[in-house]
Amino acid sequence: MEWRTASSDPAAAPPTPIESRLSMPAQNLFKFDKRQRRKTEAPWLWRTPWLARIVTFGGGLALTAYGAHEMYKVVDVGGVTTLKWALLGLFVLNFSWIALSFTSCVVGFALLMRRRRRPALPTGLAETTAVVMPIYNEAPSRVFAALQTIYEDVQATGLGAHFDWFFLSDTTNPDIWVAEERAFIGIRRRLGPQARIFYRRREKNTGRKAGNIEDFVSRWGGAYKHMVVLDADSLMSGPTIVQLAAAMEADPDSGIIQTLPLIINRNTLFARVQQFAARIYGPVIAMGLTAWMGRDGNYWGHNAIIRTEAFARYCGLPDLRGRPPWGGHILSHDFVEAALIRRAGYAVYMTPTLGGSYEESPPSLIDLSIRDRRWCQGNLQHARVLSGKGFHWASRQHFLTGIFGYLTSPLWLLQLLIGIVIVFQASYFRPEYFTGEFALFPTFPRFDAERSLELFGLTMGILLAPKMLGLIVAIFEPETRKGSGGVIMLLISTLFEVVLSALLAPIMMLIQTGHVLHIVFGFDTGWDPQRRDDGSVPFADIVRRHVWHVALGVLSLVAGFMISPSLVAWMSPTIAGLVLAIFISWATSQRWLGLMFRRAGVLTTPEETATPPIAKRGKALSKALARAGEDDVNGLLAIHADPELRALHESWLPTRRPRQRGQITADRALAETKIADAETIEDAVNWLNRGERLVALSDRALIGMIARLPRRAALAAAAQRTPRAAE
Template sequence: MDALTLAPEDEAPPARETPATADPAVAPPTPIESRLSMPAQNLYKFDSRQRRKPEAPWLWRTPWLARLVTFGGGFALTAYGAHEMYRVIDVGGVTTLKWTLLALFVLNFSWIALSFASCVVGFVLLLRHRRPPPLPATLAEKTAVVMPIYNEAPSRVFAALQTIYEDVQATGLGAHFDWYFLSDTTNPDIWIAEERAFIGIRRRLGPQARVYYRRREKNTGRKAGNIEDFVSRWGGAYQHMVVLDADSLMAGPTIVRLAAAMEADPDSGIIQTLPLIISRNTLFARVQQFAARVYGPVIAMGLSAWMGRDGNYWGHNAIIRTEAFAQHCGLPDLRGRPPWGGHILSHDFVEAALIRRAGYAVYMTPTLGGSYEESPPSLIDVSIRDRRWCQGNLQHSRVLLAKGLHWASRQHFLTGIFGYLTSPLWLLQLLVGIVIVFQASYFRPEYFTGEFVLFPTFPRFDAERSLQLFALTMSILLAPKLFGLLVAFYEPETRKGSGGFFMLVISTVFEIVLSALLAPIMMLIQTGHVLHIVFGFDTGWDPQRRDDGSVPFPDIVRRHIWHVALGLLSLVAGFMISPSLVAWMSPTIAGLVLAIFISWATSQRWLGLVFRRAGVLATPEETTTPPIAKRARALSKALARAGEDEVNCLIAIHGDSDLRERHENWLPTRRPRQRGQISADRALAEAKIADAETIEDAVAWLNRGERLVVISDRALIGMIARLPRRGALASAPQEARAAE
């Protein structure tokens, strides 16, 4: 086993190893291919006669009651809210601006009313919580567990997969699972670090561990293309695949239960778990972690109830029927250029819709447990991720009318689209309300509407009814949090793990206040994302920052200075118009004026740890860390201390002949270069290496792109290997004189 020393506070059970007679790291990095065809689907042509017939029709129970409560209740609440809003503005007649305000209110209110009705269903069902099914005695089929990675710290992802592997082995059913790292890494230093980490994990786990590593030279299609490449090349060997993210953790019993559920349900296409956020320390991430743990199960249970077998897929911590996925989930490129065309960014929703269109079930198991993930550590990191998600979700407007989709799949698309459109809609509603008040105070009001009337129309509101409607709206917004709190009181594990009744209330109140301050900032950020995409700017795909490091203060100021300016402008304008308007807008104005301070404070790890020690925002998984999370954290620290992440690819390849030999063997076979076709990067890299007298010269002269070319080319690797070190070059004349 590698010399990985664990500090006393990081003690973890040793990896299970079997004595090996040969070095397992010498074996090929991937198994023999077992190909599956994965054709791109036509979104607008579908013959319903091709939809498969259920093999287990008794499992296809439509959740009529849950859907009636969710959609019927949501519609009834929206109708009531629209009627009350009309009564609010119908004092002295309705002007054009008031009609606009009413329309915006109905759009926004309908979404929160639907969410509220769904949470009512989830709340009732969670009070009848059932324990997970027992572990199966055996499994009949093979499952691949795949982890796509893209420029991630190897110590984190290799520690996570090793931990999951060990936990599955502990169930006694590990022989039914193979394990894949699917790398799309473009950073040459991380690429070589991944290969070193892969050699290390094979040696630690022994030859019986079927752990594989594949790196794509071109990350076509991004994560969806990464999974497609795996399915096309090795999917034929596996009935199912469990898809992870780079920050995923799943307990062994959870993975085994998912595989058993797939075997027991021949019509299942995707089974999605509910990942809980763990291991977060910044204040911002801890707020997300608490909200996901306390309120998330209510929301997820409501969704699961009305979706039934017409559910959705979130792209990770789920099990998929491999052949069905290959036959029906190949993604086409959308016509046109990004951001509206090109590769589908939010691929998971579309894959769920396509596999459901083919006749397979997609459903969620929100109470299975043992499924974990991490979250971005700061508001700025969330905004970077949100920009990509926003583009992907808005792209769904072009998939919404695809032929043959189940209505529930279209609803999932609408949910994703409106998840981002609500921000500009709320902002518009706010601005229209301010304009109406401003008009009444400083300008001649719109006394006469478009219709002929004998008397003028004065822009007035029913103040008492307006307050009642505001109270109703806030109650609907906060109800899911109250439902989550009540469920937490009801469940002993959650109640005790979160610090008891009193601390749960304190944490909930703090989360509500901080979320209220963050809401206007996120509203402007998401509105900016929407406008960014509407005006045709592509977001790209940056790797996500997963550590708990603080954001530099100048970056925070640069990101939020316009939010503060808008908040101050709103404050001054509000006082000029009406002090009561300032009181009404105070949460919005306060959030914007304090945006820089809020973003800075919530990104601080030390402040999050202060709240953690005080027991505020505590979760059961934090109070009693799951063994799998404890083991993964300890192993990740040990790998990082052993230098798994800190590597210069040229120095590593030059100084380790064993690593260099394996790296060259694992490179794909290239076609001979055609005459006249010369890559600029390769030509420059070759020239610099030829000029270099030492490996240190090459390291100093070659940029990142050129280093990537070098370690992808066996001839250039050979040139690097022949370069001496600077110390060796200096000692050569002395050794020659000594020999004379």
């Protein structure tokens, strides 16, 4: 694909290559002819992991049956009432979830305890792969530094000629848009004319991230056999990307190969807890999933490689009927895309031990809840996709996992409330010991306390087992053990994480219950950009978000003492988390507190002790670019002050048909009027709102008007010179 110009300046080349189109039709989720499913080209690779599935699902079912039996015996003392039946049903639903997670982790633990070797770096590649980074109102210094870092690391493998690089912008903030263009000019000049780096901005972010990827595939996908999809906070090492491309070439039936991204670069206490948990417990969980999923796996939307032609042919997403939050665009598109490409006969699998794949996480509980709200809506939407035709049963299991991951919170809350009501009933209402039916002995409303305590211990053991299994694996891995500060610090960090997670759990329970109720009652979440920095959340925002959590915790404490002191003891972790919600949220969002724990060696991960070179380079480059101060410069002022930037900006605007007479948008008319009335560029900056600035920067005629406006200082200087000239 020729794309360079005769100019010696790399920035003067077209921002995108010549288009190589692929059709990406929207799929029908509920109609599928099995004859459309492709035949496998490498059937010897399709081994069904029967043993892992029997252990995971058979073991989970057996544990659930045992837990249900024990819970029935707990509530059966004195007869089973309607409330007790409800309590039993909710317990079984919640217990089945943790039982399945436990058995999956047991399988993952067994596999991780074996010795593993990282695959050798391939000596050559046959195909060209596109590496794409969708961005949406992100700080340009961060994302352009990340992609440059990945590019340099791939170049160092000697196989960089097999990769092209794309920034896929859906940015709607006019200032960030111009900052992205300046950063794009900068990265091209830094890396030189040999770097095949491109930038495309959509004017309308139709379909959000899924639509962004679809636009790329439809316009340029025909030129690339594969594409590596990143997120705005992704980092991937060069060897990892090269090995993914080699794996895709070696497996003609592969559709998506997913890596396990580790969390890095986190400093607040909340984010460091997430980072430690993902690093120590995550591999056990991921390996268990990989084991039973086999080639019927899932896709998490980033840090994965995809077969482009198959994706275009089979993964076009339809809009769901109805209005958001249940209808409209599919928010959690990745699960559905994995199900569709698997339905077509391609494999989807994960490589949890490949390494070299990184991401970041929200810096505070409030930031997590904002992202979680969108994920909740996307996963609950899958209830409408679950009955789609032709999906593999494992794909349906992935949908159920996502749905149930959010329903557990309201189910847990209901279980707590029903338990409280039963205790309250036993304490304050005079029981009817002798019912209307003939009985020799009275019916006493009570529980089997001893069996109840044993079941509680079993439940907590199963709940904490994945953490303990992950800890054992970490202790037996020399690199992880030493990088985390040794066995003692690993034990201390794990204990701290368990305690803090227990306090955070009831807060997240109420937050997620609120999300579910909002969606059930028809409130759409929207799509706001994530806050990725480590800056602390204002205390007023924390109080506003958590004041009702604290109120509910205090109410539970008072009511518990009124009903039964033993109830307070039973609910103490939940009550403590809610009563301390404001303090916990504030403390965990503090960067200084997180750094203090880091200096003490608590929650340390190997990637902090020995920072991966790619992470070190990315952080240094991001800081260097941020120091230039171009992230926050007003777009109008930047275009006005820099003729070269203005010329490139205009040349990169899409070609539009001439406006028809009488068709004028309000923003266009207001922008033109305000610019015409402005005496200086400062006037235009002050008068135009965000929407009008976006229109002005998208219109060549209005850009010409802006360029002709003088600066206020120049106008004042000219006014001072005029009287002197007259004299």
